Amino acid sequence: MKTALIIRHVPHEGVAGYRQPIEEAGYHVNRIDVTDPEFSCLDLREPDLLIMMGGPMGVYEQDRYPWIACQMRRLSLRLAADRPTLGVCFGAQMMAGALGAEVYPGPAKEVGFHPVQVHEHVADSPLSHVREVPVLHWHGDTFTRPDNVEILASTALYPHQAFRRGKTQLALQFHAEMGEDPRFDAWIDQWPEAVVEAGGCPKALRRTHDELGPGAVAAGRAMIADWLRGLN
Structure with missing residues (x-):
């Protein structure tokens, strides 16, 4: 059976809605947290599919989070080997950083659907599935364009x-995996100031999540399923 490994940088940012299409594509899914003592020993080239999820840290905060540099070195080897890899937020x-781009704080927080x-x-x-679909955004960093990539989507703040x-x-x-996962409450509870900084209201964002979340996740699942079919 094909193997998929999820790297989780914080406990409340998991694969969420993307698990379904990954499992339906025939992958046996494992997960590891960066705090696991075994994480630093893993050869990231080994899994058939690598999925790296989000987190509140920045790629440039390597002094504060020493594991970032370690992960980046091993990720660079995987990308150079052209191994299937999905990165979210x-x-x-x-x-982007492992491909030589500069990662830096963006012009403003982008939070909301x-x-x-x-x-x-x-x-x-594969992003045709999310065209005109409101999906969740929750980020404040961006990056220069890596070499030899196709840019698939943009927003006004983040090209x-x-x-x-x-x-x-x-x-x-963006987070098209989020919209039905109860861990979204933890995002708002931990970072209400990010919602406000982006011009939103935590209570209103919870209501929007309940209204738009299922449609966003359905589109996100179709996007990932389409991408995975292209790997075969």
């Missing part, structure tokens, strides 16, 4: 919302 920023502008000129983009490198590597700033 911080995971996407890790991919709204669509991304899917680039029409990109052929066979690099998603990219792919060939068929095997997909990076997503």
